[in-house]
Amino acid sequence: MPVVQFAQFSSLVQPTFWHELTRVKLEVLKLSDASVPLTATYAAGRTVKDRNTGQEVALGSNITVGAESFDDKRGPAPHTIVAKGTIKNYNTIEDFKNADKRAIFNEAADEIWERITKDHDTSALNRFLVITFADLKKYKYYYWFAFPAFVAQPLWEIDGDWSSASQQFSDAQLSSIHKQLEPSVKPYFLVRPSQNGDGADIAPIEEFAAFFSNTPLESQTIAFFDPSPDPSTPGWPLRNLLAYLRAVYPSSTNSVRVLCWRDTEVAHEGGLWKSRFGVLTAGPSEGKPNAVGWEKNPQGKLGARIADLAPMMDPTRLADQAVDLNLKLMRWRILPALNLEKIAETKCLLLGAGTLGCYAARTLMGWGIRNITLVDYGRVSFSNPVRQPLFEFDDCLNGGKPKAEAAAARLKKIFPGVNAVGHSISIPMPGHPIPPGSVEQTKADVKKLEALVDAHDAIFLLMDSRESRWLPTVLGTAKNKIVLNAALGFDTFLVMRHGSRHEPEGGKRLGCYYCNDIVAPADSLTDRTLDEMCTVTRPGLASIAASTAVELLVSLLQHPLGIDAPAPPPAVGNEQPRDEPNGSVLGLVPHQLRGFLAQFRNMHILGAAYSKCTGCSEQVVKAYEEQGFDLLLKAFNETGFLERLTGLDELHKAGEEALEAVDWDEEDDDF
Known part of the structure; x- marks a missing residue:
């Protein structure tokens, strides 16, 4: 009799x-x-009719x-039938x-x-395994499936041939x-x-x-849900089913009647059932049989397959996954507690689109x-591209493109997944009076800037003048936003975060950019020479300072107190500041960092908020909240207004009186 295939x-x-x-x-x-549980599914064997020849074409046992x-x-x-298995992914x-694939398979x-x-x-009869290697940089996946099945000794033979179940x-x-069986089919079942x-x-x-205790042998049928569409070749699950029967019921399974069930959605088409039937016989077997089951590759050889997804993936999606790869590797390799989601959700407003x-x-x-908004009123000049x-x-031609818009467009060109927007806004400043004809435009610019501060979580002050940082400082304090300077x-460079x-x-509230001043910010732009109009720095300084400011933000976001995180105390002697026990997973969250390229060192500075500060004191912030643009207009136009509002004028007066009260000793000149 022919051997069963x-x-x-x-x-x-x-x-x-x-x-x-x-x-x-x-x-x-x-x-x-480590191996991870995996499930797979298979359905009954299917065929389709070839339109040209009219013959049935098998779709495979998938x-x-x-x-x-x-x-x-x-x-x-x-x-469908669910099969249980495992996947083992190598690094x-x-x-x-x-x-050792032999050892894995034998296990x-x-x-x-x-x-x-x-x-x-x-339920173990349909077990499978798959080993993989995922090349996540090239989006290539190497894989090899195995479906362990036992080889009967002696082999099963069929009496005659497989026939239609209708016979x-x-x-x-x-x-x-x-x-x-409808609708939940069973992988294996008995029929009488x-x-x-x-x-x-x-x-x-x-x-x-x-x-089958009272059922004649000729009426006992073993059935299984057959994924094979071939009329003369039953599916792979039958192999382990026969091994199970021979191992558990050896005396009554020398000959078995097998029903290969293939009828699911439609009971029969044209009166013909698709299921197959055959009578199988085998001699007595002893011990555990050998197993086979590694899948062959498309070349018909035992070997792994490769799935190359790079050509079929959307480039934007590829970029989106790739830019996060380094961060995710950082989290699971070095910092498991790193909260990447909190970082990604932070909306950043950059005031200044220069270096x-x-x-x-x-x-x-x-x-x-992913959300970056840039604000700048300037245009790209010929001196900018090499430093910015x-x-x-x-971008410099025809008068130069607006800096903020050009920078945002370049960010999207670098990474299409970023939500980058640029706004050309002139930020009004103390000491720079607003002409009557420009008040309405200034009011509109302030309103737009207020809306931007409201819509963002962190504000970076990256402008090239001291007084241009005053208005954002007031807005950031009033709205309690993270402000970084x-x-x-x-x-040298200074990087600092404003206090909550x-x-x-x-403890004391951390100070802002203006807390060390005893004068209000004033016009520092008029009548400047060329070297004073341009920020003259060592070329590497800007990238160091800007990256330090970003790293300070990220470290602050990882602190459980966020914007209210305390700063480490200043170092004593040659000691370095120490991390808090329950601080940021990235380490220190300093208040101020002053860097010195000449010595290649950084110095930590801690400064408390000043009660008479012209930028973050309650006098200024409450006056802004009550008076709005009217208060700001006075600060822009009136010399000495901020000193009078904060009480700095009284401080200056007391200082002058103290100096006048000193009895200075004058020595005669001796020539």
């Missing part, structure tokens, strides 16, 4: 499976190569995995290639044999089986003629002895921040 499973991997594996690798597995396969509690869809391609086969022989667990069962019996009519009874395979603004924007994108990395030569000297408006428990 079996149609091996073919893996069908949906693209969503690789996307989910990428997520699991980055967020769950990280560096672990077992399918997708994104949902990582849900271990997943239930079966109608007319390097070398580990994948050098893995899986041993587990199946143990479960079916000792526990009579038929063995009546239409009433097949209809009865179909009705009992119904004792109460013309139909058929079915039962789980585990009830073999009891169900500091360009470098700050690039570093913000590197940290995964978001501009190029063409960066200012440049020739070879709230007075912290047991």
